[in-house]
Amino acid sequence: MTQLAQPGSSVSPADLRPALTLLTGFAPKATREAADLLTRADPGLITVTHDLTELLATGTVRRIVRDGRGLIEDERITLEHGCINCTVREDLLPALVRLARSRPANDIVLVLPPSMEPETVASACSWCHVDGAPVTDALRIDSVVAVCDPATLLDTLDSDQDLADRRLQAAADDTRSVADVAARQIEYADTVLLWAPGSEPDYEHTRLAVLLQRLNPWARHLVVDMAEPSWLSSRIRRSGRFDPEAPEPYGRGLEGYTVGCHEPEPDCGVVATLYRNRRPFHPERFHRALPTLAGRTLRGRGHLWLAGQPDHIVAWESSGGGVSMGDMGRWLAATPDDEWDESSPERRVNADLHWDADFGDREIQLAFVGLHFAADEVAAVLDACLLTDAELAEGEAAWREYPDPFQGCFESKERNQE
Template identity: 75%
Template sequence: MSQLAQPGAGTENVADLRPALTLLTGFSPKATRATADLLMRADPTLFVVTHDLTDLLTGGRVHRIVEDGSGVVEDEHLTLDHGCLSCTLREDVIPTLVRLARANPGRDLVLVLPPALEPESVASVCSWSHVDGEPVAEVLRLDSVVAVCDPQIVPASLDSADDLADRALHAADDDSRSVADVVARQIEYADTVVLWAPDDDPDFEHARLSVLLQRLNPWARHLVVDLAEPAWVSSRLRRTGGFDPEGPDLYGRGLEGYAVGCHEPEADCGVVATVFKSRRPLHPERFHAALPTLTGQTLRGRGHLWLASQPDQAVAWESSGGGVSMGELGPWLAATPDADWAESSPERRVNADLHWDTDFGDRDVQLAFVGLHFDPDELTQVLNACLLTDTELAAGREAWREYQDPFAGCFESKDQQ
């Protein structure tokens, strides 16, 4: 990313002249579209790009519209060889943004994402892909990711047990993502979170959603839109430089020394947030038996954990809508040869050094939970009961590997014997 040079002798301010790209994400097409219109009112030169994917899976067809303050600039129907979301990104979304940026270097862009397209996917493709042999990042810069949250959509979606397929929103035939997962990720990945309620008087439900959004993403800027002030809204959503391409992965935050969530155990409008930490591993069977309690009491969970039965593998944790997703985060540094430490980020190495345990190295458990009206002390007791006892801990890792493990084979463990 181009930056302003630090002031000093012989230095000059270097302006980043690449067009700025703002991603608008959210599960309410009405709210994201209205936000885009508001930004276009503030700057008629702004390109707003949208993709209708209604016919993507059935016929591989995509409807792309590009607009600015003067009206529709492009209105194209195209058929892709492979009807999937990733192909749409690679074959049309990113090339369209690059083409517009090259032809109009002085004009910024807004990409309005359909509900099923998560902003992290777009950011990832922007970071590594090339168009006509040139890196995307050299043509335009991803400036900000804005999550637009509709009070009529978000609370119910976070508590929904539906999959995207249940609402005909899935991106591929094998897309098993849940509505709650996608909505949570949209909010958590954003650098700016907008509470969209322009036609409603503020009430308790709005206040509760505001608190919930801040607990889900305590690192973002949080705003409430005002339709009467498009210039004010634009100044806070565009060219903020809020997106950090070097920021920590959401589920690896704790490994790199960042907080995995906020600890706000006192209910605010009924919203409770708690963080659980331990330097002991979790017993796989007891932890598996506790899953219904953990997911049933909370709306969202995230972080990483240490399973006794797989002591060399850091495990990512994600829960929402009553479901759980776990995946590998690679080996603990304590289980990594010294020669391979350089493959980990400097932040992770420093964090490991600062918190190194004589017996277990950097292994630990860090889980954050957010929900409504749950008892954080009770949740902590449930998790504490899942940890190894002193006797189990003293038995050592070879004994732990022999535990019955309901999670065996659920994710790769490179060093597990």
């Protein structure tokens, strides 16, 4: 087994709550194998899995609970609404709390199905109550571990399929793509495993390890090439690596964190580039550039601003040749002073430190990762989308009148109230 990063911080021994490890990934077989390896190291470890095969058709979920000694529960539950969110609220969280209370000496591993994103579970744990008490009174999330199979990783990240194409959608209106979900699982994790037990280290594994590090540079990375239970358990269990206060990957730049790494020279063919600029994008030119940006790279994330909509932050995600953009709220420069306290202290401090006389806290921060693309060419495409000196001189009132293909695309409650 190859270790690619140093261990994270440990948890205070005074915290007696059972530790919950989330195993996520778009490789179910590898994820189950990782869970089995952990229970071999600790037979008292409880493993919880959910089979969502019948969720959409009948609203039924199968929950299986095991430990290293055998089966504990195997139940089918019919939910009022057949979707991932109700699965989490109505079955998963109550089951976790019940297990934590009935077996307080045993930690829990939750093996997530491919279509369930760990952020959904972590968020629900942070605010949901069970039997009138917060979920976090009964247990704590210790680590979020993404398990990646080298045999399928590249095809998954480059897939142009939606979850529905593989009958993995979490609800009837679930339009998420395979590549988006897989990338988010990797980016949200605090620990990333390249799962290759029994394989000899080779160039392809090295290339994929570099790719995973570029996709999630803030995580701990491990290459598992031997099925040795105690080695894996000692590096994953009770690591305390999960940070519930960490910002979303594409919103990290707003709070002063990097949204990615800048490694423009290929390493095993893997290229990563970070693009930053204060000027806004011209909406029409940026719209025309979308296929080029998404087509040349495997993954992109970050935030930006458009000249035609200068009050609002736009989130950016690209993967599998597709693009996802959404509203992230107002820039502080467009927010009344008495509403600044609604933003995090980190964001306010970051804005103060980098305030621009012309644009305030408005800034483009985009990170791209892929194979064999030229970082300078991507930067040139983005530069060509920026407002020119002459367009900047026209002023904000003129920008708002520009033809904007994105107009109405980023609806939110806040925008509807404007």
